[in-house]
Amino acid sequence: MRPFRRDATGDDTEPVVALWRAAGLVVPWNDPYLDIERKLEVQPELFLVGEADGRIVATAMIGYDGHRGWVNYLAVDASSRGDGYGRLLMAEAERLLVERGCPKLNLQVRSTNSDVIAFYERLGYTDDRVSSLGKRLIPDLPPASPPLE
Numbered sequence: 001m002r003p004f005r006r007d008a009t010g011d012d013t014e015p016v017v018a019l020w021r022a023a024g025l026v027v028p029w030n031d032p033y034l035d036i037e038r039k040l041e042v043q044p045e046l047f048l049v050g051e052a053d054g055r056i057v058a059t060a061m062i063g064y065d066g067h068r069g070w071v072n073y074l075a076v077d078a079s080s081r082g083d084g085y086g087r088l089l090m091a092e093a094e095r096l097l098v099e100r101g102c103p104k105l106n107l108q109v110r111s112t113n114s115d116v117i118a119f120y121e122r123l124g125y126t127d128d129r130v131s132s133l134g135k136r137l138i139p140d141l142p143p144a145s146p147p148l149e
């Protein structure tokens with residue numbers, strides 16, 4: 001069945017987090033619930049889910065910062081991979097960004113997930129040969145408990 005693409009809502013939180021966990025996208029230093037909460041406040045119309053047979057099978061969290069577009073949390077349920085859902089959501093991400101005048105889409109791939117690079121290359125993405133640096137501004141997790149006396 002062709003997936004139906006729609007904007008994500010708060011009601012989608014649990015199935016979306018389950019999909020991300022199964023897809024290996026949830027890491028200890030990010031709280032997926034907070035990530036969803038924040039996205040539903042900022043450009044929520046760029047947070048997409050793909051549905052098939054009434055089930056969420058794919059997600060893409062898109063953003064445009066006025067200079068570059070970004071895609072995070074691209075995920076397709078393992079049982080639905082290879083059916084074109086990933087390509088479809090990336091095409092929709094590109095369409096939405098172009099519609100907003102965004103000239104370039106950037107994305108980051110964790111070094112532990114280098115297998116996925118071949119997927120992006122199939123879609124026309126190339127290595128920008130840049131180093132990606134980051135700095136955590138708001139910790140999602142409480143600080144580690146102080147050591148016991």
Ligand SMILES: CC(C)(COP(=O)(O)OP(=O)(O)OC[C@H]1O[C@@H](n2cnc3c(N)ncnc32)[C@H](O)[C@@H]1OP(=O)(O)O)[C@@H](O)C(=O)NCCC(=O)NCCS
Pocket residue numbers: 023024025073074075076077080081082083084085086087088108109110113115116118119122123
């Ligand atoms: C990456 C992912 C989103 C791809 O989704 P998908 O729905 O299986 O991809 P599609 O079926 O749309 O594939 C599109 C094209 O890429 C190719 N492709 C898909 N996965 C591939 C892979 N791992 N390596 C090489 N090619 C791949 C397909 O053969 C297809 O080629 P074609 O249409 O030119 O014949 C999915 O594998 C996934 O959710 N992975 C785990 C989460 C993840 O790593 N997300 C990316 C974080 S940066």
